[in-house]
Every structure is written in structure tokens, then in C-alpha cells.
Amino acid sequence: MIYSFWMYDRHCECIYSRDWHRSAAHEDKEDLQKLIYGSVFSLRNITRKLSDDDAFLSFQTSKYKLHFFESPSNLKLVLITDPMMSDACNALRQIYAGLYVEYVVKNPLSPIEHPRGTGVDNDLFNMGLDSFVRSLQGFA
Amino acid sequence: MSKVRSVGEEVWKHKTDKINSELLTLTYGSIVAQLVADFDHDYAKVNKQLDKMGYNIGLRLIEELLAKTGLPRCQNFRDTAEAVAKVGFKMFMNITPTISNWSVDSKQFSLVFTENPLAEFVELPDKPNARDLWYSNIYAGVIRGALEMVQLQVEAEFVSDAVQDPSLPTEIRVRLVKVLEDEIPPGED
Numbered sequence: 001m002i003y004s005f006w007m008y009d010r011h012c013e014c015i016y017s018r019d020w021h022r023s024a025a026h027e028d029k030e031d032l033q034k035l036i037y038g039s040v041f042s043l044r045n046i047t048r049k050l051s052d053d054d055a056f057l058s059f060q061t062s063k064y065k066l067h068f069f070e071s072p073s074n075l076k077l078v079l080i081t082d083p084m085m086s087d088a089c090n091a092l093r094q095i096y097a098g099l100y101v102e103y104v105v106k107n108p109l110s111p112i113e114h115p116r117g118t119g120v121d122n123d124l125f126n127m128g129l130d131s132f133v134r135s136l137q138g139f140a
Numbered sequence: 141m142s143k144v145r146s147v148g149e150e151v152w153k154h155k156t157d158k159i160n161s162e163l164l165t166l167t168y169g170s171i172v173a174q175l176v177a178d179f180d181h182d183y184a185k186v187n188k189q190l191d192k193m194g195y196n197i198g199l200r201l202i203e204e205l206l207a208k209t210g211l212p213r214c215q216n217f218r219d220t221a222e223a224v225a226k227v228g229f230k231m232f233m234n235i236t237p238t239i240s241n242w243s244v245d246s247k248q249f250s251l252v253f254t255e256n257p258l259a260e261f262v263e264l265p266d267k268p269n270a271r272d273l274w275y276s277n278i279y280a281g282v283i284r285g286a287l288e289m290v291q292l293q294v295e296a297e298f299v300s301d302a303v304q305d306p307s308l309p310t311e312i313r314v315r316l317v318k319v320l321e322d323e324i325p326p327g328e329d
Binding site for chain 1: 199200202203204206207208210211212213289290291322323324325326
């Protein structure tokens with residue numbers, strides 16, 4: 001089961017988020033968004049300290065699993081799923097290379113810096129992401 | 141670092157959409173000519189504008205490079221130079237500038253171009269100050285923009301250009317200013 005997807009830019013700004021199977025627990029979205037960033041940020045820093053230039057891939061609790069991918073340009077992608085889900089880092093990499101770069105970065109009308117937190121607002125990206133995530137094994 | 145070179149070759153061969161190089165040359169030429177007209181032959185302003193355009197392009201090009209190559213983060217500035225010359229320039233321009241003139245502290249290097257697709261057929265106008273124009277200055281901006289996205293603040297500028305004086309090489313000097321720290325989220329109020 002895939003719950004949600006989050007994307008953060010190099011300025012720690014959440015530039016995209018999307019829910020599929022909403023769990024009752026997240027009411028305050030803004031708060032959740034900051035907490036996710038905080039935990040991902042610290043975990044990734046610990047991992048880098050412990051072994052050179054490494055990044056963590058996922059962590060899980062009894063209720064959910066958080067998958068993480070970061071590009072060398074510090075774009076961070078997070079997918080939250082149920083704990084049974086197998087590693088989705090590859091899927092996140094595909095979202096970065098196949099969807100974000102193709103539809104957002106290569107689209108001159110789509111900003112890549114989001115100074116006032118407008119975020120990514122692009123139909124092709126929305127639709128591509130939705131159909132890609134729905135096609136992943138273990139979506140429903 | 142022949143691995144980096146083969147990554148560049150591979151991406152160029154199989155993963156890049158190609159356009160006619162003369163189309164690019166002529167399009168770029170008309171942009172520069174238009175800027176020269178707009179700024180009324182104030183070449184310092186033209187250089188600056190080309191650099192700015194390049195910077196905005198670089199911010200985006202780097203993502204395409206990272207997505208298509210899957211290259212990991214560079215360990216040092218020498219790796220970065222290799223990646224710029226052998227992957228970046230290769231995959232977008234199909235040229236591989238030579239890396240030379242490393243400074244002792246490994247923070248500065250030069251890219252020397254034996255060929256430059258942007259400057260084919262170019263003759264500078266017959267004006268005394270036309271030598272102030274760095275015709276291909278967009279490269280400098282692209283390098284600066286692209287490296288900033290991977291946390292390297294650099295300065296890039298032309299030192300000499302064969303368009304100005306055919307006896308000189310086309311050379312861009314790249315200086316590492318600093319490695320940018322990761323930004324940290326603002327604290328809770």
C-alpha cells in the first residue's frame with residue numbers, strides 16, 4: 001500500500017506532495033511535511049558521517065516504511081508506504097529521471113526554484129506520477 | 141578516469157536527442173547579434189547577459205546530466221573537471237575540451253577548446269571595441285549554474301578566444317570559490 005509522496009528541493013522547501021491512501025493520522029499537513037524533512041535530513045546526515053558519502057535508503061516501523069532517494073543536486077524524494085513494500089529507491093530514481101527531469105526541468109515554463117513555496121504545478125508531472133505510482137507493485 | 145569518458149560517450153551515443161549543429165550555431169549567432177544590437181554594442185553588458193542566460197540553462201542541464209548518467213557525487217575538484225569536460229561538454233555539445241593549467245592547490249583549472257560549435261562561421265564586427273566581446277560566454281554561465289546545483293560555487297570566465305585572435309586557444313578558466321554547505325531547515329518559531 002502506498003500512502004504518500006513528497007519532494008523537497010535544495011532549499012529544504014517542500015515542492016510537491018501527494019496522497020493516495022490517506023491514513024487518518026495526518027491532519028496537519030504542514031506539520032507533517034516539516035517532520036518528514038527533519039527526520040530524513042538527520043538520518044541522511046548520520047549515514048553520511050558513519051560512512052563516506054552514503055545515503056540511507058529506507059526505514060520502517062511496525063506501521064509504515066519510508067523510502068528515500070536524493071540526487072547529487074540535493075533534490076530529495078520520499079515515498080511512504082506500508083512496511084511490507086519492497087525497496088522503492090529505484091522507483092524514486094525513476095520518478096526523478098523520467099518524470100521530474102523530463103516534465104519539470106526540461107519545461108522552460110516550469111520554474112525550478114520556488115522562492116515563495118509555490119511548488120511544482122505541472123499537469124504532465126501530476127499525471128505521469130499518478131499513473132507511475134499506481135503501476136508499482138504493492139500500490140493498493 | 142577513462143570511466144568518465146566512456147560514460148560521456150555512452151550517453152552521447154544512445155541517450156541524447158541530436159539536432160543539426162549548424163542550426164545551433166546559427167541560432168546562437170542570432171541571439172548574440174540581437175543582444176549586441178539591444179545593448180548598443182556595449183560588450184560588457186552582452187557578456188554579462190550571456191553569462192546570466194547560461195547560468196539559468198546550467199541550473200537545468202545539470203539535472204539532465206545527473207538523470208541520464210547516474211554519476212555519483214564527485215570526490216574532489218579534479219573529478220569535477222573531468223565530469224564537466226568529458227561528460228557535460230560531450231553529451232550536450234559533442235566536444236571534449238582539454239583540462240590543463242591546474243593551480244597548485246587544485247582549485248583552478250582551464251578548459252581549452254580545440255573546436256567550438258558555437259563559434260563556427262563567426263567573424264566579429266569591425267569595431268575597435270569588438271574585442272571586448274566574449275562570443276561564447278554562455279559556456280561560462282552554464283558551468284557556473286550547473287556546478288552550483290551540485291554545491292560547488294565557482295567563477296568561470298574566458299581568458300582567450302580564437303574568435304578574437306586565431307593565434308590564441310579558446311580557454312575558459314574555472315575557479316572553485318567554495319563548497320556550499322547544505323542548507324538547513326529554518327528552526328521552529
